[in-house]
Amino acid sequence: MTATAVRTAVVEARGLSKSFGGFRAVHDVSFELHEHEITGLVGSNGAGKTTLLNLIYGRNSITDGRLLLDGTDVTRQPAFRRVRRGLGMVFQHTTIFPTMGVRENLRLGALRKHPGADPSSPDEIEAMLERVGLAEQGDVEAATLSHGEQQWLEIGMVLLAKPTVVLLDEPTSGMTKAEAARMADLCRTLIEQQAVRSMMVVEHNIDFIRHISNHVLVMHRGTIIAAGTIDEVQHDQAVRDAFLGRQA
Amino acid sequence: MARSTRVRIAELVLLAALIVAPLVVHDAFTIDRFGRYLLYAVFAISVDLIWGVGGVLTFGHAAFFGAGGYLAAIFMERGGWFLPLPLWPAIALAVACVAMFAVLLSGLAFRGPFPMRGVELAVITLAVAYLLEQYARAGGRLTGGQNGILIGPRLTVFGINVHRGRNFYLLAAATLIVCYVVARWFVSSRAGLVVRGIRDNEPRVDLLGYHVPNMKIAVFVLSATLAALAGALFYVHEGIITPGAVGVAASTQVLLWVALGGRATLIGPIVGTIVLQHLTATLSGRLLDTWILVIGALLIVVVMLFPAGVLGWLDRGPSR
Numbered sequence: 040m041t042a043t044a045v046r047t048a049v050v051e052a053r054g055l056s057k058s059f060g061g062f063r064a065v066h067d068v069s070f071e072l073h074e075h076e077i078t079g080l081v082g083s084n085g086a087g088k089t090t091l092l093n094l095i096y097g098r099n100s101i102t103d104g105r106l107l108l109d110g111t112d113v114t115r116q117p118a119f120r121r122v123r124r125g126l127g128m129v130f131q132h133t134t135i136f137p138t139m140g141v142r143e144n145l146r147l148g149a150l151r152k153h154p155g156a157d158p159s160s161p162d163e164i165e166a167m168l169e170r171v172g173l174a175e176q177g178d179v180e181a182a183t184l185s186h187g188e189q190q191w192l193e194i195g196m197v198l199l200a201k202p203t204v205v206l207l208d209e210p211t212s213g214m215t216k217a218e219a220a221r222m223a224d225l226c227r228t229l230i231e232q233q234a235v236r237s238m239m240v241v242e243h244n245i246d247f248i249r250h251i252s253n254h255v256l257v258m259h260r261g262t263i264i265a266a267g268t269i270d271e272v273q274h275d276q277a278v279r280d281a282f283l284g285r286q287a
Numbered sequence: 288m289a290r291s292t293r294v295r296i297a298e299l300v301l302l303a304a305l306i307v308a309p310l311v312v313h314d315a316f317t318i319d320r321f322g323r324y325l326l327y328a329v330f331a332i333s334v335d336l337i338w339g340v341g342g343v344l345t346f347g348h349a350a351f352f353g354a355g356g357y358l359a360a361i362f363m364e365r366g367g368w369f370l371p372l373p374l375w376p377a378i379a380l381a382v383a384c385v386a387m388f389a390v391l392l393s394g395l396a397f398r399g400p401f402p403m404r405g406v407e408l409a410v411i412t413l414a415v416a417y418l419l420e421q422y423a424r425a426g427g428r429l430t431g432g433q434n435g436i437l438i439g440p441r442l443t444v445f446g447i448n449v450h451r452g453r454n455f456y457l458l459a460a461a462t463l464i465v466c467y468v469v470a471r472w473f474v475s476s477r478a479g480l481v482v483r484g485i486r487d488n489e490p491r492v493d494l495l496g497y498h499v500p501n502m503k504i505a506v507f508v509l510s511a512t513l514a515a516l517a518g519a520l521f522y523v524h525e526g527i528i529t530p531g532a533v534g535v536a537a538s539t540q541v542l543l544w545v546a547l548g549g550r551a552t553l554i555g556p557i558v559g560t561i562v563l564q565h566l567t568a569t570l571s572g573r574l575l576d577t578w579i580l581v582i583g584a585l586l587i588v589v590v591m592l593f594p595a596g597v598l599g600w601l602d603r604g605p606s607r
């Protein structure tokens with residue numbers, strides 16, 4: 040609690056739990072996402088990482104616990120209200136608008152969502168086309184883009200909504216090494232230029248995490264078993280037990 | 288950009304040709320019939336807005352087209368309180384009432400305790416049309432039951448009789464043009480972009496921070512309002528309205544026009560309506576029976592080969 044006085048918590052999870060029927064996919068998870076920081080979330084398949092993100096952005100209802108966004112309790116708020124408070128969600132399986140043009144996709148990210156919101160300008164849309172490497176494809180139907188290009192399109196769309204916190208679920212899945220490096224650059228730039236205040240990145244690829252973040256959470260069977268720098272958690276006994284125990 | 292401008296211009300030329308051709312080619316009697324097709328075309332546009340653009344399938348849209356007609360008829364033909372009303376106030380009030388009804392219905396469907404989507408909504412719209420038809424049949428003095436309502440007042444604009452022939456046709460054409468422009472404006476507006484987004488990927492629209500239910504209500508109400516306007520004019524011109532007007536059969540027929548013409552194109556449903564209505568009216572006897580089979584077969588072919596409809600296919604190519 041003393042740490043929050045120094046570093047502002049943009050997202051604060053207190054004892055989050057999610058049960059599907061009798062199965063606890065996420066159990067008593069607490070953490071904070073801080074300003075100017077990228078938090079990595081690692082763990083094996085089925086650990087509950089995606090479910091945890093679902094709880095944060097509001098796709099799954101929270102069974103137990105509380106979630107605060109900038110100090111406001113959003114535990115019972117629907118997804119679109121959390122988004123309006125600054126959450127941005129980038130999915131593992133890209134979700135774009137396939138029959139619409141690339142530029143139209145970005146416009147949907149940019150437009151004003153509610154009175155008083157701050158929309159992105161047409162110039163910002165053009166700059167984003169450039170930034171995500173789709174400047175040449177502004178008018179093509181989004182469905183015709185390659186999988187990797189669709190991932191970039193989704194990220195561009197989400198960023199044009201001007202989120203304060205961005206959650207990314209395995210952003211480099213299916214990307215080449217070069218593309219993953221570009222993604223790491225983008226993440227770092229967003230934080231360094233303070234375009235977004237905080238990020239959480241779920242990733243399998245520990246090298247990718249190493250490039251963008253010095254703070255990771257390790258998830259195992261629905262709970263967070265370790266938190267710290269990558270080196271710290273790699274030497275953590277609980278993490279070793281969990282993963283060696285699993286692989287054996 | 289350049290391409291979409293060219294498509295838009297081609298559409299306007301086509302629309303102009305469709306509207307002018309009957310005036311040049313035909314006698315007053317046939318022109319009058321074409322006027323009815325143009326009002327049907329407005330009905331088709333309204334269905335294209337909710338189904339083609341919004342992705343919400345409805346099996347009951349004649350409820351709005353027919354209710355526009357029924358309410359206009361009731362306001363003009365029934366007495367008591369502030370009734371009967373003159374022609375245009377009656378039509379305006381009828382359209383306003385249908386719009387209010389659409390707000391309530393879509394509010395309940397999209398924002399109620401059990402928000403509906405897909406097939407559920409299709410079933411609800413079907414039920415509404417069915418219930419209205421039954422009510423119109425059983426409605427006694429108000430709806431005239433099975434016999435419906437005879438509508439005495441004739442269509443006039445600033446004292447000019449526009450009830451028949453060329454004048455009626457011009458009234459219908461003006462209505463179609465205005466409704467087409469309104470629908471086109473909506474589709475290219477921000478709200479239209481969001482509604483198209485909902486059709487493509489509803490969860491994503493939600494997760495960009497838009498209020499999805501309110502956007503659906505907006506397109507639903509706009510659609511119902513256009514349908515009611517067309518229906519009011521249509522049945523005043525007919526001079527009679529009967530329970531079938533609000534029924535399920537009338538609601539499915541319009542889906543055919545839209546599907547064959549091309550969903551989400553706005554212009555396609557206009558073409559589909561006029562062509563199908565004209566052919567159906569021209570053919571008769573055994574040829575008509577064959578024709579109905581041909582339409583059925585055509586629909587199957589179009590749905591399988593050109594899911595975007597004929598004009599949609601010309602617009603975007605087959606690999607949609």
Ligand SMILES: Nc1ncnc2c1ncn2[C@@H]1O[C@H](COP(=O)(O)OP(=O)(O)O)[C@@H](O)[C@H]1O
Pocket residue numbers: 059062064082083084085086087088089090091
């Ligand atoms: N909607 C759901 N219903 C039932 N079980 C689910 C649901 N979503 C996830 N789960 C289960 O929760 C566990 C965690 O899944 P997930 O969060 O996707 O893991 P990860 O993203 O870490 O691979 C898995 O066992 C999965 O089967």
Ligand SMILES: [Mg+2]
Pocket residue numbers: 088089090131
């Ligand atoms: Mg996952």
